[in-house]
Amino acid sequence: MSTPQADLQLIRILTDRLERISADSVWAHRASGLRGSLLRILDSGQNEEPPDTKLITQATDMAHYILTQAAREK
DSSP states (O other): OOOHHHHHHHHHHHHHHHHTSOTTSTTHHHHHHHHHHHHHHHHHHHTTOOOOHHHHHHHHHHHHHHHHHHHHHO
Protein backbone atom coordinates (compact mmCIF):
# COMPACT_ATOMS: atom_id res chain seq x y z
CA MET A 1 0.00 0.00 0.00
CA SER A 2 1.34 3.41 -0.90
CA THR A 3 1.41 6.48 1.30
CA PRO A 4 -0.55 9.62 0.52
CA GLN A 5 2.73 11.49 -0.10
CA ALA A 6 3.89 8.81 -2.55
CA ASP A 7 0.53 9.02 -4.34
CA LEU A 8 0.81 12.80 -4.64
CA GLN A 9 4.38 12.51 -5.96
CA LEU A 10 3.24 9.99 -8.58
CA ILE A 11 0.42 12.32 -9.60
CA ARG A 12 2.91 15.19 -10.05
CA ILE A 13 5.06 13.01 -12.31
CA LEU A 14 2.07 11.84 -14.33
CA THR A 15 0.71 15.37 -14.83
CA ASP A 16 4.11 16.49 -16.15
CA ARG A 17 4.25 13.59 -18.59
CA LEU A 18 0.66 14.00 -19.74
CA GLU A 19 1.39 17.65 -20.50
CA ARG A 20 4.20 16.60 -22.84
CA ILE A 21 1.98 14.57 -25.16
CA SER A 22 2.08 16.19 -28.58
CA ALA A 23 -0.97 18.22 -29.54
CA ASP A 24 -0.99 16.23 -32.80
CA SER A 25 -1.61 13.02 -30.87
CA VAL A 26 -5.10 11.56 -30.80
CA TRP A 27 -4.49 11.06 -27.07
CA ALA A 28 -3.82 14.75 -26.34
CA HIS A 29 -7.46 15.65 -25.65
CA ARG A 30 -7.94 12.75 -23.23
CA ALA A 31 -4.64 13.56 -21.57
CA SER A 32 -5.72 17.16 -21.07
CA GLY A 33 -8.94 16.19 -19.31
CA LEU A 34 -7.23 13.63 -17.13
CA ARG A 35 -4.48 16.11 -16.27
CA GLY A 36 -7.16 18.48 -14.96
CA SER A 37 -8.56 15.71 -12.78
CA LEU A 38 -5.11 14.88 -11.44
CA LEU A 39 -4.47 18.55 -10.64
CA ARG A 40 -7.76 18.68 -8.67
CA ILE A 41 -6.62 15.62 -6.70
CA LEU A 42 -3.33 17.40 -5.95
CA ASP A 43 -5.22 20.48 -4.76
CA SER A 44 -7.38 18.41 -2.44
CA GLY A 45 -4.26 16.68 -1.09
CA GLN A 46 -2.62 20.01 -0.32
CA ASN A 47 -5.71 21.23 1.52
CA GLU A 48 -5.17 18.60 4.20
CA GLU A 49 -8.15 16.62 2.86
CA PRO A 50 -7.09 13.05 2.15
CA PRO A 51 -7.83 12.30 -1.50
CA ASP A 52 -10.05 9.31 -2.22
CA THR A 53 -7.72 6.33 -2.77
CA LYS A 54 -10.10 4.71 -5.27
CA LEU A 55 -10.14 7.91 -7.32
CA ILE A 56 -6.34 8.11 -7.21
CA THR A 57 -6.02 4.51 -8.36
CA GLN A 58 -8.44 4.99 -11.25
CA ALA A 59 -6.81 8.24 -12.36
CA THR A 60 -3.25 6.92 -12.19
CA ASP A 61 -4.23 3.74 -14.04
CA MET A 62 -5.83 5.82 -16.79
CA ALA A 63 -2.78 8.09 -16.95
CA HIS A 64 -0.51 5.09 -17.41
CA TYR A 65 -2.81 3.77 -20.13
CA ILE A 66 -2.89 7.09 -22.02
CA LEU A 67 0.88 7.51 -21.76
CA THR A 68 1.42 3.98 -23.05
CA GLN A 69 -0.93 4.50 -25.99
CA ALA A 70 0.62 7.87 -26.86
CA ALA A 71 4.09 6.29 -26.80
CA ARG A 72 2.95 3.48 -29.10
CA GLU A 73 1.50 6.05 -31.49
CA LYS A 74 4.94 7.58 -32.03
